[in-house]
Amino acid sequence: MGSSLSRLTEKTNVWPWLLLAPLGIYMLIFFVVPLVDVAIMSVTDPRLSLVNYERVLTGALYQRVFLNTFLTAAFVTVCCLAVGYPLAYLMAHSKPRTAMFILLLVTMSFWTSFLVRTYSWMVLLGNNGPLIALLQMIGIDDTPQLLFTRFSSTLAMVHILAPYMIMNIFSVMKKIDPALIRSAESLGARGWSLFRHVYLPLTAPGIANGSVLVFVICLGFYVTPVLLGSPREQMIAGLIGHQIDEFLAFGMGSAMAMVLLFITFVILTIYHRRFGLDKLWG
């Protein structure tokens, strides 16, 4: 029986590849080829040299913006985790109707165009917005500027990206076998100890997945920090767009994109060594 099974798997071995072929060819034409093109442009435009990389790696502006991009992405990821974890817990462990309601709220926000959400924050945080009015009502006269600060751009990015975190953690929490919790309890684990030694490790894959997704997506953010932040919140994607759209500096834009890609790749490799990239998709 064992031999017939192995023959069967051998025989079916080509099928996964055949099924993958359309996607593989699509990715080759629309992702790999253009990416190679970008890589080539980064060293050939305006001439064959490494001058673009030299400027990207040594220019004060580019260093600053790269650093800001990664710090922002890291901070947004931490905030998403802080907001998302308790919410996912609530969803996973409340009555089906309550869980449905929270899920609906999360997905509704997820489905709303992110430009709309970005502009909504302008209304909410503006000088004549409800938040400032509330602060004035409770007697704070010297109200702080909320809009066009790091606060507002971070808040909006967390709002936009939190669903990725919540859904990832939620799906892992849902799969936890309640028997594990019960047996831990029967062995005397309570409260913090139960959470720290049993629940948290079980949800770790969800945390890791959500964090990587949020972090990587955030690296490419462009419009939100520009519209809600100040020039200090500039992220690298905005600078790349600027170089290409405004100055036709395709080489410079490509070099920045390659550096961003390389650093992202390094981060994903570290993640892969620690957790395994295959787990990213559950």
Added chain:
Amino acid sequence: MTTIMTPNRRRFLQTAGAAITASLAAPYVVRAQDKVLYVNTWGGPWETAAKTHLIEPFTKETGIQVKTVSPVSFAKLAQQVKTGTYEFDVTTLGAGELVRANQAGIIEELQAPYEGGLFENGAASHAFATVIAWRTDKYKEAPKTWADFWDVEKFPGGRSLQRYPSRVIPLALLADGVAPKDLYPLDVDRAFKSLDKIKPHVRVWWTAGAQSTQILRDGEVDMIGIWHGRYFEAESAGAPVAMTWNQGEIERAYWVVAKNTPNLDNARKFVEFATSAEPLAGFSKAADYGPLNPASNEFVSPEDAKRMPTSPDNYKLTFEQDMANFGIDPAELAERFEEWAAS
């Protein structure tokens, strides 16, 4: 990007055409397609105005069908020439981009559509001005100059300027006391020193036109350097605002034809039509611009002329950007400005 990545209608047609080269029908397909002219527009109300006053009358007069593609993309214009894949035949550029486009050889040669109407192979179409606007509920006395804009003692409150260095640098020099006639070539170091003074008071460096209207209308800032058309939007929304044409910074917009387009003749015809007196007057009025063809003024009512930076009364108060004598490479300036703004 390579052509393979940007398949579009013409690419598709060329491929399809190549596939049936043997067929006699092919030449007809290609010719019928080439009859349609593709014009790159800014979309929205801009495109509506262009359709009503430029495109539809043009089709009526010449029988040439026109389709629009938006938004305007300078990068795409360059890539089109590189790849030979054309998404549009005609587009509109500002002066800075125009100089770069002509240097890069990505636009076709044009004839002057009217006297003085040609610059670097762009047909001068319309103009807009960056003007000083303010909240009337905040200031009793009206600011008159960019020096007033910079004067936070006399006019305390939040400011906003566009995050667009080649537009802001001349304003900073005016504020520092440079006379409009001595502006160009720009003294960039002096300009940044002047910008240092206003920087702490600039609450928003606006990046999108709609955003500039919104922050003035909602009172996010008290004084702003804003495009005149965007100012009028805030005014018609009923906000307590006012503006002055004094020291308004005029910039011209040009029509250009993409280099080596298969539709060259029709494209040139369109540019000529779009810059002729009556269509241009209608378009400028509808899109809140000022026509640059002097012959257009005769189709502009005195009431509408008040809203145009190019009408004689307003024009004498303003100054024009001089991209030919700019004094610094705009890309270099942008890098310096972004670095300055981020620190």
